[in-house]
Amino acid sequence: MASENTAPCAIAVRDVRFDWPGGQFGLDVPTFDVLQNESVLLLGQSGSGKSTLLSLICGILAPSQGVIQVAGTDIGALGRASRDRFRADHIGIIFQMFNLLPYATALDNILVPLRFSKARRARMQSPRQEALALTKALGLPETLVTGVQASTLSVGQQQRVAVARAMIGNPKVVIADEPTSALDSDAQGEFLELVFRQVQDAEAALLMVSHDERLADRFDRVIRLDQIASLRRAGGA
Amino acid sequence: MTLTRLALASLKSRWLTVGLTIFAVAMSVALYLGVEKLRTGARDSFTDTISGTDxxxxxxxxxxxxxxxxxxxxxxxxxxxxxxxxxxxxxxxxxxxxxxxxxxxxxxxxxxxxxxxxxxxxxxxxxxxxxxxxxxxxxxxxxxxxxxxxxxxxxxxxxxxxxxxxxxxxxxxxxxxxxxxxxxxxxxxxxxxxxxxxxxxxxxxxxxxxxxxxxxxxxxxxxxxxxxxxxxxxxxxxxxxxxxxxxxxxxxxxxxxxxxxxxxxxxxLPGVALQELWSIVGIAEVALIGVSAMVVVTALLGMAAMLLASLNARRREMAILRAIGAGPMTVVGLLLIEALLMAAVGAALGVGFLYLGLIVAQPILDARFGLFVPISGLSGREAATLIAVVCAAAAVSLLPAIRAYRISLADGMMVKM
Known part of the structure; x- marks a missing residue:
């Protein structure tokens, strides 16, 4: 299994080169690290390759060259199915919106990842109790969590359920892709507060992608995407 | 939360289209089995026209x-x-x-x-x-x-x-x-x-x-x-x-x-002559069973079309599953489970329709046409037909399943609309 505690980095990217199928575009990331327990804000506009970078870190895409270590494991060396399992075991993901399966209850949504990860399931006593504890900590009433379909929740409530789903089973790496952009500014602050508290409790690293620089002061470190990565076009350099 | 429960919840959320699809499968299965029952009933009635005479x-x-x-x-x-x-x-x-x-x-x-x-x-x-x-x-x-x-x-x-x-x-x-x-x-x-x-x-x-x-x-x-x-x-x-x-x-x-x-x-020999006669009359029987088999195939193709049409609307769903660690094969599995569930429920419902129809039609057929259709359990052949329907459902859903595989591989965890 992954030796999570020996490596100092939660995420370590070295000399990664990725080519999109067709060879029209490519992305180069020479070096990029997120330390354990560290919170990093990655600033970048859409189209700057951030989706690609996140997909690489999450193991959806495999690099053409280079090494991507997540929680001490070189995921580039894993097969596709193993990368999927690794993601299920070790990474919690929060999107901008549309995080939830609309037809399932919030509770079912939170518990779905356990279906794909034995490791997460093994890290907890009673999944249901822990899911309810999480949602209580995130300020969601239990009736909303167990009684209704996720599609009936407000956007803010859905985002909190998404946090609970990302955090269930205490993954060591949490990745958030513009999780606040669908919220109004008051709710944004409150939501970030909740995310930070959960990530700190779980002693996880947080990599958040956003284009909103106002969020910067809450993070340990702020990096611009163009500082660490460069887009390549066919025929270009 | 097992895949089957997930599939059930997903089907339930689309109950109207899913219900209609299941209904179509059920009706086609009932029609096929009904024709099968009528056919054997007619053949038996026919060959039972005279017995005991050498x-x-x-x-x-x-x-x-x-x-x-x-x-x-x-x-x-x-x-x-x-x-x-x-x-x-x-x-x-x-x-x-x-x-x-x-x-x-x-x-x-x-x-x-x-x-x-x-x-x-x-x-x-x-x-x-x-x-x-x-x-x-x-x-x-x-x-x-x-x-x-x-x-x-x-x-x-x-x-x-x-x-x-x-x-x-x-x-x-x-x-x-x-x-x-x-x-x-x-x-x-x-x-x-x-x-x-x-x-x-x-x-x-x-x-x-x-x-x-x-x-x-x-x-x-x-x-x-x-x-x-x-x-x-x-x-x-x-x-x-x-x-x-x-x-x-x-x-x-x-x-x-x-x-x-x-x-x-x-x-x-009456039995031999009756079979000879039935082999002439029986051509209609083959045509009838052929037509009802086509109806079953049509219903299953309808189901595949429904699944295919729903894929675009479900890209987010597939992306979410991928993000939380499901492989593309899991997405395919989910789709196949849905197809099998619909076909199985349709087939079971079809059997229900069949017996309901038989109970209503049996006295009428006997009195009007002298055609006695016994209300018996499913024959091995009929049970095999039901299994074939479910297998055929899996086969026709391969098309939407392969498409879902491609989509979920291409989209990954971000839907590119």
Whole structure:
């Protein structure tokens, strides 16, 4: 299994080169690290390759060259199915919106990842109790969590359920892709507060992608995407 | 939260389209199984038209033709059997019993058959069921007639009513001078007996006393009293039902009759002739089963189209599953489970529809058409059909499944709209 505690980095990217199928575009990331327990804000506009970078870190895409270590494991060396399992075991993901399966209850949504990860399931006593504890900590009433379909929740409530789903089973790496952009500014602050508290409790690293620089002061470190990565076009350099 | 529960929740959220798809599958399965049941019912009813008779004998023609006129009362005999030949055959040592039949007259649209009382004992159908009387009794008098259930029902006859027998078929020259009385009405059998008027062999002779070559002799008709005093031994009959002393003797008896030197005769085994006839009629059966199989295929293709159409709307769903660690194969699995669930529920519902339909239709089919469709459990063949439906559902959903695989591989965890 992954030796999570020996490596100092939660995420370590070295000399990664990725080519999109067709060879029209490519992305180069020479070096990029997120330390354990560290919170990093990655600033970048859409189209700057951030989706690609996140997909690489999450193991959806495999690099053409280079090494991507997540929680001490070189995921580039894993097969596709193993990368999927690794993601299920070790990474919690929060999107901008549309995080939830609309037809399932919030509770079912939170518990779905356990279906794909034995490791997460093994890290907890009673999944249901822990899911309810999480949602209580995130300020969601239990009736909303167990009684209704996720599609009936407000956007803010859905985002909190998404946090609970990302955090269930205490993954060591949490990745958030513009999780606040669908919220109004008051709710944004409150939501970030909740995310930070959960990530700190779980002693996880947080990599958040956003284009909103106002969020910067809450993070340990702020990096611009163009500082660490460069887009390549066919025929270009 | 298992994949199946996930699939169920997803199906439930699209209950209207899913419900319609399941309904279409159920209806097609019910139709297919219904046709299958009707088909076997029709075949059994058909081959059960006559049983317990070892050989049917008539003038030499084709076996199907002999069967048609002697059992189904369709068409006419090309020739008669002389009474002497009949006596000869009936007295052979291999013959256990013989029932002569004389056909050729009609009453309204129904055939009249002259026979002996033994007919009521020897004629069996649907295994070993004998003719039963719904009212009245067998012929007691020369001018008594027994009518089948359809004859009584369609012409509104009851026991004791007089009827007039016409000479020949579809003829206007009625034997009005010799009226018959209905002595009994037979219970419904689902065989051509229902559409037959049965009189004694001597009665057939009696109504032809004053007739020659299809026309009434000129002059005053012979009075009923005179006819009663005449010798009414028939000179010819149309066909004979034979029972052999032992099953082993049937074939030698058949050969002996077929090689009968005095007259060209034909003896057929009813079962063999019935199968021969069914092989002609059965082409319609194959067409019917083919059409209903196509309906099942259409319903399944509809399901595949529905799944395919839903894929675009479900890209986010697939992306979410990928983000939380599901592989593309899991997405494919989810889709296949959905298809299998729909097909299985559709098939089960179809079986329900089938039996509901059978319960409603069985008495109607039996009473109207004499077609007895037993309400039995599913045969091995039918159960295999249901399994085939579910397997075919999996096969046709491969198309949407492969597409889902491609989409979820391309989209990853971010939907590119």
């Amino acid at each position: 050989l049917i004998v008539g003038a030499r023609s084709g076996s199907v033709q002999l069967l048609l006129y002697s059992v189904f009362r369709i068409g006419n005999a090309t020739n008669n059997i002389t009474w002497d030949s009949y006596r000869d055959i009936a007295n052979r040592p291999e013959v256990s019993w013989a029932v002569p039949m004389s056909l050729g007259d009609s009453h309204r649209q129904f055939r009249v058959m002259g026979t002996t009382e033994a007919y009521f004992d020897r004629y069996k159908y649907r295994g070993d069921r004998s003719l039963e009387f719904a009212g009245g009794d067998r012929m007691n008098d020369l001018f008594d007639a027994v009518v089948g259930a359809d004859v009584a029902a369609q012409l509104g006859y009851s026991v004791g009513d007089p009827i007039v027998v016409a000479h020949g078929l579809a003829s206007f020259s009625e034997h009005a001078d010799t009226p018959f009385r209905i002595s009994g009405i037979l219970a419904k059998t689902g065989t051509p007996v229902d559409r037959t008027v049965i009189v004694s062999l001597t009665a057939i002779e009696a109504i032809h006393v004053d007739w020659k070559s299809g026309a009434q002799k000129p002059g005053a008709p012979t009075s009923v009293d005179v006819i009663r005093s005449m010798n009414l031994q028939p000179k010819a009959i149309t066909a004979i039902m034979l029972g052999a002393e032992s099953r082993l003797k049937i074939f030698s008896l058949q050969r002996a009759i077929n090689e009968y030197p005095q007259e060209p005769l034909l003896a057929v």
